[in-house]
Amino acid sequence: MIGILGAGALGRLWAACLPAGRAGFIPRPAELPGANTRYRFRPFDGQETTVDVPWLGPEDALELILVTTKAGSTFEAIAGVIDRFARHTPVVLFQNGLGSQQAVVAQWPDRPILAASTTEGANRPEPDLLVHAGTGDTWIGPMTEPAQGLPGTTVNFLNTSGLTIHAEQDIVQRLWQKLIINAGINPYTALLDCPNGDILASSLYQGTINGLCHELSALMRASGQGEDAPDALRQRIETVAHNTAGNTSSMRADVLKGRTTEIDFINGYLTRLGKQLGINTPVNQMLTQRVQQLSSHSQEQTN
């Protein structure tokens, strides 16, 4: 049985794609799971179906745990349940950005912990509807020593989902590549309250993107993550913004729904890293502060 911690859009996508009976949701201590979680699943191409996912109990032996919580609640969610599971059960972290994975690894270095980077697109336009909005790729790789030999078997295990999954030894490099894209798109969409493509013509973006890309390039180089020039990073960000022009980014969606954003694990992480490495990051800092202000304001309005 595969346990999924985090019943949001991504967790529901995995539960819907894995064969029936192979996956269930892991309740957090504060959750009082009732019967199965039932929702409609609209695949990328195909007929809408209804999915029934069980809540798992202490009697269910898990072969694999997928953690699909938001970055900010991951550590606490894992801490609340991990003692229930055998020490050799692999744990795969699906969080955006960086920082949450490192916190988990620092706390449980002897557990087989892997991280995943995914470009699958899923959203929940209604609470009981899961839409697989875009197909993508998922890379899985080891974060701790006991996970070193596990990417291949984990990928084989998850291949029954029909999603496209690859083993990746250098998963941190993959996470960085996605971090760069998220750092250059997500905060702008949240601040401007617009779809991804619309940021490109804005004066906020035009006035700060070169500075941001210089910061990203310096941080990557100092972290041993490559020698990409600022212009190359800008080009990569803009290609994704064009290709996903009509999308609402995950950060804009969080702000619109009054949820905590992942800014602390994207531009916030880069700001903290800059402080550690002695690299100035004024644009990352400005974007972090402005999104934090924006989301605390929107949370006040929706609570």
Ligand code: KPL
């Ligand atoms: O990953 C994304 C996100 O919204 O978090 C992008 C690539 C910006 C697509 O919307």
